[in-house]
Amino acid sequence: MKIGSVEIPSVTRLAPMAGITNAPFRLIARECGSGLTTTEEMDAAALSMHTPHADAIAAYYPEERPLAMQLLGKDPDILARAAARLQQLGADIVDLNMGCPMRQITGKGKGAALMRDVPAAARILRALRRALTVPLTIKIRSGWDDGHLNAVEVARMAESEGVDAITVHPRTRAQRHAGRAPWAIIGEVVDAVRIPVTGNGDVRSMADARRMMAETGCQSVMIGRGALGRPWVFSESFEALPPEAQRDDKARVIARHCRLIREHFRETYALVQMQKHLAWYTEGLGHASDCRRLIFQTRAADEVWEVFERYWDAVRPDPVGQPAVPEDAPLAAG
Ligand SMILES: Cc1cc2nc3c(=O)[nH]c(=O)nc-3n(C[C@H](O)[C@H](O)[C@H](O)COP(=O)(O)O)c2cc1C
Missing domain, CATH: 1.20.120 (Four Helix Bundle (Hemerythrin (Met), subunit A))
Structure with missing residues (x-):
């Protein structure tokens, strides 16, 4: 798959996760086979002020590349300045977070709240597009809640504003991370746009990823919680x-x-x-x-x-993969 001019070498990729997907974990995921990694969300205002925390989140290993850096914000000018800075720091792709469900984020009009006002989101994407020469992507949810499922509308708008690819995590903002991710919505977005779509939600193995691609037609798959303690999930050969x-x-x-x-x-x-x-x-x-x-x-x-x-x-496993020490035996504290 290509995102704009950036070649993504494999179909599965690590999802951004705040507090988790820092440079060491991203490099490990990359080495295990993740085709693209993404920094955790970075607040555009904090980035513009060069706060130490924002700078630490933006740190990366050159070997991670291609690397997407993710922005959080709502003001088009501040976001555009932050995007230009990320590009200068070496981002191969800049991603806008339009899916964060946390109340402290949405309450400030950022993250998933951007999906509630499509014209305002279009102004943001226009400003970002103008500020960047590298590809611009967005990560969205299916909508705010079950009464406001507008992923297709947002995706069409994004494509017309020059966005290069879209990731769909098809839970609503109200669902947060609970309940099953309704993959059918990923397929609806795939059918609505010509740019590449990455599906996300409840993928824990290569077999799940292949099933998501077959069921939805998405070009790549993002794995979040399924990679925690299991970065080899990105490897095509590990399971064999x-x-x-x-x-x-x-x-x-x-x-x-x-x-x-x-x-x-x-x-x-x-x-x-x-x-x-x-x-x-x-x-x-x-x-x-x-x-x-x-x-x-x-x-x-x-x-x-x-x-x-x-x-x-x-816990050395026996040849069929079972731990040699039974689950109920006490473990020496040493
Ligand atoms: C602890 C945690 C932190 C997350 N932080 C971010 C983030 O910074 N940016 C983002 O776009 N999504 C974030 N997400 C959402 C994930 O990228 C992903 O969309 C979600 O976990 C669903 O995928 P999964 O079922 O494979 O975990 C976060 C999820 C978790 C569990």
Whole structure:
């Protein structure tokens, strides 16, 4: 798939997730096979003021590219200035967040609130289009609530304003992240526009991604929560590996992810990130809850890594992939 002039090398890609999809995790997803990664949402006003937090979110590894950077905002001029800055920082694509459901965001007229006023959204997209030479994309929901499903109207407007691609997460703002994502709405957007459409929502495997593409006609698939603790979900070949090779691959990815976290962040934030991601990496394995309890008791990056390594060695799976230690046996705290 191509977004404007940018070649996207594979059909699945990591979804933006605030507090999670920072540079280390994005690079890991990219190395596992994500065709495009996106920064978490960045407030345009904060970016224009060069706040340290906004600058930290915009940091990336050159090896991540192609990389989309995502903006949050409602004022066309401020958004246009922020977009120009992201382009200058190296964004291959600038994405506008039109789907964030959080009350503190929508209450200020940003995120999913942009879908409620289509003419105002058109003015924003016009300003962004003028400010950018790189491709411009948007990420939308199906609508504000069940009474206001306007993804198709917004998509058509976006295409006519020069937007290069659209991601559809087909839950409404009112649904937030709960309930099943109604994929049929992705298909309605695909039928309504000629630009590439990426589908999103409830994809946890390559098989799910292929099913979404077959059912909706979308050109690519974005995976969010299904990639937490499972960045190998983006790999075409991982599922075909024998269990021991899968385990070795996972161990290598997890160790590299933690090394990147420790290189990229100062110690206190590195600890928070390692705790969060290592807890996700235990999911589906024996004793996960015991291990997670120990993980969140640690106070240093070295310590959390030791806890995880001990755990990982204890849950070596047998050849058919079952953890060797039964789920109900106590895990040594060490
Ligand atoms: C913790 C969390 C943070 C998120 N942050 C963002 C964000 O910054 N920008 C955005 O467009 N979507 C954000 N999303 C939405 C995801 O990108 C995605 O649309 C949603 O999780 C549905 O996909 P999934 O079912 O594959 O998780 C976030 C979702 C979660 C769970």
